[in-house]
Amino acid sequence: MSSSSSAIESVLVENRVFEPDARAREGARIAGMDAYQALCDEAAKDFEGFWARRAREQLQWTKPFTKTLDESNAPFYQWFADGELNASANCLDRHVGTPVENKTAIIFEADDGTVTHVTYKELLARVGQFANALKAQGIAKGDRVVIYMPMGVEGVVAMQACARIGATHSVVFGGFSAKALQERIIDAGAVAVITANFQLRGGKEMPLKAIVDDAVAMGGCDTLKTVLVYERTASAWNRVEGRDKTFAEVLAGQSSECAPVPVGAEHPLFILYTSGSTGKPKGVQHATGGYLLWARLSMQWSFDIRPEDVFWCTADIGWVTGHSYIVYGPLAAGVTQVVFEGVPTYPHAGRFWQMIERHKVSVFYTAPTAIRSLIKASDSDAKVHPKNWDLTSLRILGSVGEPINPEAWMWYYRNVGGERCPIVDTWWQTETGGHVINPLPGATPLVPGSCTLPLPGMQAAIVDETGHDMPNGSGGMLVIKRPWPSMIRTIWNDPERFKKSYFPEEMGGRIYLAGDGAVRDAKTGYFRITGRIDDVLNVSGHRLGTMEIESALVAKTDLVAEAAVVGRPDDLTGEAICAFVVLKRGRPTGEEAKAIANELRNWVAKEIGPIAKPKDIRFGDNLPKTRSGKIMRRLLRSIAKGEAITQDTSTLENPAILDQLAETN
Ligand code: WTA
Numbered sequence: 001m002s003s004s005s006s007a008i009e010s011v012l013v014e015n016r017v018f019e020p021d022a023r024a025r026e027g028a029r030i031a032g033m034d035a036y037q038a039l040c041d042e043a044a045k046d047f048e049g050f051w052a053r054r055a056r057e058q059l060q061w062t063k064p065f066t067k068t069l070d071e072s073n074a075p076f077y078q079w080f081a082d083g084e085l086n087a088s089a090n091c092l093d094r095h096v097g098t099p100v101e102n103k104t105a106i107i108f109e110a111d112d113g114t115v116t117h118v119t120y121k122e123l124l125a126r127v128g129q130f131a132n133a134l135k136a137q138g139i140a141k142g143d144r145v146v147i148y149m150p151m152g153v154e155g156v157v158a159m160q161a162c163a164r165i166g167a168t169h170s171v172v173f174g175g176f177s178a179k180a181l182q183e184r185i186i187d188a189g190a191v192a193v194i195t196a197n198f199q200l201r202g203g204k205e206m207p208l209k210a211i212v213d214d215a216v217a218m219g220g221c222d223t224l225k226t227v228l229v230y231e232r233t234a235s236a237w238n239r240v241e242g243r244d245k246t247f248a249e250v251l252a253g254q255s256s257e258c259a260p261v262p263v264g265a266e267h268p269l270f271i272l273y274t275s276g277s278t279g280k281p282k283g284v285q286h287a288t289g290g291y292l293l294w295a296r297l298s299m300q301w302s303f304d305i306r307p308e309d310v311f312w313c314t315a316d317i318g319w320v321t322g323h324s325y326i327v328y329g330p331l332a333a334g335v336t337q338v339v340f341e342g343v344p345t346y347p348h349a350g351r352f353w354q355m356i357e358r359h360k361v362s363v364f365y366t367a368p369t370a371i372r373s374l375i376k377a378s379d380s381d382a383k384v385h386p387k388n389w390d391l392t393s394l395r396i397l398g399s400v401g402e403p404i405n406p407e408a409w410m411w412y413y414r415n416v417g418g419e420r421c422p423i424v425d426t427w428w429q430t431e432t433g434g435h436v437i438n439p440l441p442g443a444t445p446l447v448p449g450s451c452t453l454p455l456p457g458m459q460a461a462i463v464d465e466t467g468h469d470m471p472n473g474s475g476g477m478l479v480i481k482r483p484w485p486s487m488i489r490t491i492w493n494d495p496e497r498f499k500k501s502y503f504p505e506e507m508g509g510r511i512y513l514a515g516d517g518a519v520r521d522a523k524t525g526y527f528r529i530t531g532r533i534d535d536v537l538n539v540s541g542h543r544l545g546t547m548e549i550e551s552a553l554v555a556k557t558d559l560v561a562e563a564a565v566v567g568r569p570d571d572l573t574g575e576a577i578c579a580f581v582v583l584k585r586g587r588p589t590g591e592e593a594k595a596i597a598n599e600l601r602n603w604v605a606k607e608i609g610p611i612a613k614p615k616d617i618r619f620g621d622n623l624p625k626t627r628s629g630k631i632m633r634r635l636l637r638s639i640a641k642g643e644a645i646t647q648d649t650s651t652l653e654n655p656a657i658l659d660q661l662a663e664t665n
Contacts, residue, residue, distance in 0.1 A: 028442020173318025
């Protein structure tokens with residue numbers, strides 16, 4: 001039995017329960033299940049009042065709101081719509097004149113281990129100066145700005161500076177290709193791109209600015225006027241006169257004081273592209289007020305953040321986790337956080353543990369994929385095992401992005417948390433803006449592999465195709481039945497797709513469909529996420545659409561006639577990408593097949609990014625199709641897993657193709 005199937009088995013029979021210890025409970029904001037239940041009851045009794053009170057307590061409004069939730073144009077829900085505020089002021093200015101002002105906001109550790117501390121006051125000055133520089137470039141409220149930056153203080157400053165002047169940022173992960181970047185610049189109608197000459201990761205210098213040039217050279221970026229370049233390294237880069245300016249050039253002479261521009265609560269704070277079940281990535285649009293409320297409050301509830309904490313979220317600012325739990329939540333909550341430029345395995349796979357010791361991290365938030373790869377590394381090299389470092393500063397551990405298998409959970413709990421630290425397994429999505437289902441460290445008894453219960457105010461449920469509740473113990477579709485402040489507002493440029501993707505008519509058009517399958521425990525009602533039910537894959541916690549990868553493959557028109565992509569379970573990356581390809585020429589075998597598979601992998605990396613490279617590529621004379629020409633993906637999924645086909649294949653036009661595709665080359 002492979003370890004992934006044993007992992008699934010042990011989820012099903014999982015009956016270990018870990019109660020929060022006294023240290024986690026003492027002084028906790030939500031201490032004990034009664035306190036949790038009281039908040040849930042408050043939300044159930046007076047839903048709008050519950051959120052209105054939180055929004056008034058948590059945020060500083062320049063104009064108070066009078067209406068909490070507007071459902072008149074559902075599912076285009078609006079929250080606190082007549083209120084005004086500024087997100088950057090709520091992350092930085094709010095701390096001026098408080099003890100937080102002189103506290104370290106960011107401990108930046110560079111790829112090479114160099115450490116820089118930035119206080120809240122200093123960060124405010126840097127954001128103000130950068131905001132003034134953006135204004136001097138003619139960038140104003142409502143403009144869209146694409147940010148294509150490495151991990152570092154500058155990326156955080158760029159995002160906060162956009163928010164300060166009411167410009168809507170759209171961060172593109174630094175691992176995405178020129179093509180992906182071009183599509184996002186065009187769809188967002190960006191007037192500027194903020195980038196760096198190079199990024200440093202794992203001791204290697206990789207171009208960023210050159211990729212921006214490639215993206216623009218592909219054409220169509222007609223709205224783009226300015227490219228701002230942070231010179232991360234001393235290496236030379238190619239300047240496009242009139243369009244490109246360095247950070248040093250635009251910052252020179254700018255004052256560090258810039259009054260934050262108040263915006264309506266529904267003003268788009270950012271657009272973040274994510275994969276869906278059709279080819280084109282979706283621009284998930286988030287609103288300023290509701291998003292920020294939840295970024296701050298979920299920091300307090302889920303991580304029970306305290307003034308002396310050192311928080312570290314290892315995500316990249318290119319993903320939603322980096323938005324909510326690096327750029328907005330921790331700053332709004334006034335916590336000290338670590339920002340890391342590098343990778344967990346450089347210069348050795350003990351880097352995370354070494355950094356926790358070095359910076360006395362107390363709340364650590366990472367992804368199951370990272371944990372699994374570090375388990376593997378420390379199994380083969382005892383020198384990088386967490387036991388070699390002092391991790392006693394840790395108080396709370398978090399997990400995000402994919403299901404955490406109980407084995408990885410137990411290892412994390414024992415070897416990193418020393419059996420003292422609750423593991424907060426957080427289920428949420430780009431669309432939800434922040435946490436939806438997770439334990440509260442001072443309250444919820446933990447079960448490895450379960451994200452436990454919804455946060456107060458979050459009406460998560462499991463339903464059938466028609467939106468009716470499934471009984472506990474039976475699996476179904478994960479939904480959220482009532483709107484919540486940090487929810488997606490629309491898909492940028494595509495409101496129809498927003499309605500269709502998330503609020504299906506069959507369920508009445510008002511229930512948010514997450515796209516995940518889930519089951520609640522028969523006794524405890526605890527949720528366990530079983531994975532996506534649509535054509536979205538989760539590879540190392542990165543979200544990718546199968547159609548997106550298929551489109552990339554068939555775009556290689558000189559070679560590929562047809563392609564189908566499915567996921568299969570993978571011990572390390574959670575899921576792995578498996579592509580079935582029909583070439584325009586005959587089916588290759590042996591060395592030729594290997595060479596073409598490599599060529600296609602590199603092609604996909606160029607079209608989307610290295611994270612989308614298929615692990616397996618299999619060639620066939622055809623794909624398994626029904627008589628009406630529909631590709632039978634469930635058969636491909638079985639083949640990808642190496643399973644014998646037990647499904648009914650009688651509707652198949654070409655059953656013989658299954659044996660051919662099952663051959664590994
Ligand atoms: C998956 C990342 C199980 C899920 C924050 C979801 C999870 C998708 C968990 C969203 C978890 C995220 N347990 N699965 N704790 N967290 N997922 O938009 O399939 O990049 O739909 O947001 O990741 O991925 P996204």
